[in-house]
Amino acid sequence: MADPAQDPGEPDIRGPLRYIWWLIVSQRRRVLTGSLLGSAWMVGLMAPPYLLSRAVDDGLTAADSSALLGWTGALFGVGVLNAWLAVMRHRVMTRVRMDAAFRSVRVVTEHTTKLGAVLPRHMSAGEVLTIGFADVVQVSNVLTVTGPGVGAVLAYGVVAALLLSVSPLLAVVVLLGVPVLAVLVGPLLGQLRGVEGAYRDRYGLLTTRLVDLLDGLRVLGGLGGKDVHAGRYRDHSRALRTEGYRVGAVTSWIQALAVGLPTVFVAAVTWLAARMAAEGSLTTGELVAVYGYAAVLVVPVAFFIEGGQDLSRGQVAARRIVRFLALRPHSDEPSAGLDAPAGPSVLADPASGVEVLPGRFTALTGARPQESALVVERLGRFVDSEAEWGGIPLRDIALSQVRERILVADNEAALFAGPLRDAIGAHADADALSRAVEAAMAGDIVQGLPHGLDSAIASRGRDLSGGQRQRVRLARALLAAPEVLLAVEPTSAVDAHTEAAITARLRAHRDGLTTVVTTTSPLVLDRADTVCHLVDGRVAATGTHRELLAAEPGYRRLVSRDADDENTDDADANDADAGDQVGAA
Secondary structure (H helix, E strand, O other): OOOOOOOOOOOOOOOHHHHHHHHHHHHHHHHHHHHHHHHHHHEEEEEHHHHHHHHHHHHOOOOOHHHHHHHHHHHHHHHHHHHHHHHHHHHHHHHHHHHHHHHHHHHHHHHHHHHHHHHHHHHOOOHHHHHHHHHHHHHHHHHHHHHHHHHHHHHHHHHHHHHHHHHHHHHHHHHHHHHHHHHHHHHHHHHHHHHHHHHHHHHHHHHHOOOOOOOOHHHHHHHHHHHHHHHHHHHHHHHHHHHHHHHHHHHHHHHHHHHHHHHHHHHHHHEEEHHHOOOOOOHHHHHHHHHHHHHHHHHHHHHHHHHHHHHHHHHHHHHHHHHHHOOOOOOOOOOOOOOOOOOOEEEEEEEEEEEOOOOOOOEEEOOOOHHHHHHHHHHOOOOOOOOOEOOHHHHHHHHHHHHHHEEOOOOOOOOOOOOHHHHHHOOOOHHHHHHHHHHHHOOHHHHOOOOEEEEEEOOHHOOOHHHHHHHHHHHHHHHHOEEEEEEEOOOOOOOHHHHHHHHHHHHHHHHOOOEEEEEHHHHHOOOOOOEEEEEEEEEEEEEHHHHHHOOOOHHHHHHHHHHHHHHHHHHHHHHHHHHHHHHHO
């Protein structure tokens, strides 16, 4: 059997029940062992009432001490055997659930990495977190049905057969119990699926709100928006609580029936048996056995209800997992699978008119930064487009070759918790790492931390300032040394002095390689070989910074406005970044 932590296999995502069945067949031998142990344990629970009845009739009633001693010894042996079976069943079923959970976690994690930049457009981080933890556990609990659940069915049949040998009437009453149970509990289980689905969706939304709130806590505090967002979180929390009450109301009825129906069932069977014993139709031992059978039937009946509840909740969770696994990147491997150009080539985006010449420093600028960022996404093949590389449609080139030679660096790239060295490049050459850090003007960050590159940073770099995170991300991109670097606003969170230094070092570090940046900063634009001025997503003019200043009034207004904003905010940016550096240190 494959280790789920290493090779989870290919999941069946044609539906929630098919996904659950895939988890079962992926560990069929272990599940079969659990089913055999669960069945043996559950059927074994029916043996003590029979042995007790024989001890009463053959031993006590007949005054035969040897028979009494023999049946008592058998009863003790069955008790020990059942205890061992219970322990082994629990161990095996725990492994079954853990296998299913780890297998699902691995599948979800691998699919998350495959989706890459496409994921945020379809699902928030909070929803993925909910799927990867809560939903995975809920689905794994369903596999309990394969052990005691199967045993409960067999035990029910064994009791019916034993009662048939005592009284056909009692056997009929027992056999009618499950259909009555299904009629009463079935509709509630269907209702539970509905309310549980609404609760899960709202729970994922609330988790997303919480993640966003924590990530933006420092910014919100500076803008005075913490109270507003906290109020929205409270409103969503109240709505989740209301959905939770609905789930609780349905669950309470199911659990009440799980306790009450077996009790009524036992009472009815016991009453009938007592009447038959009073009439002389049953012996004292048979009366004891019937009562024992009815009492023990509480266990399989409880498993019927619990299994139905787990299956109902598991379907809701599995549906969310399947929906997530059904997401596909926009840039799947093409059928053509063409090779990328042999050497540096022109990268073109017909939708905007942008053409990036190889080996040059190109800047994209416009009044709407999102339009420049969209051009980068098309050139980096993060979205489907008509972009070309060396005259070859980018969508037809093998994705692995595109990712190997074209790197998109944005300000949302993840920074994982751990040493700063790992965040930039865990296995990089020391000299290359040092050059990348210096080129990104991140040397002061390293010096300000207690253990330099070996200092630990928090997840998403929350203990660094916005400017520090930006420089760490830039250092990581420069260390990768791609043939084509597409950087989205790489200096937007630093002061003017740092921005000028970063631009000069970036240009020197990338000399001879193709570099594209999106920016509205005149300090960066002045260093570019070519500036593409975008208006409504299309190239309105190209040239150097100074040529566009002289010839394009719209460009001049855009850059002048940004220069004024930069001069106004420069002192505040210096103070804020310095304060954050002190706090991080």
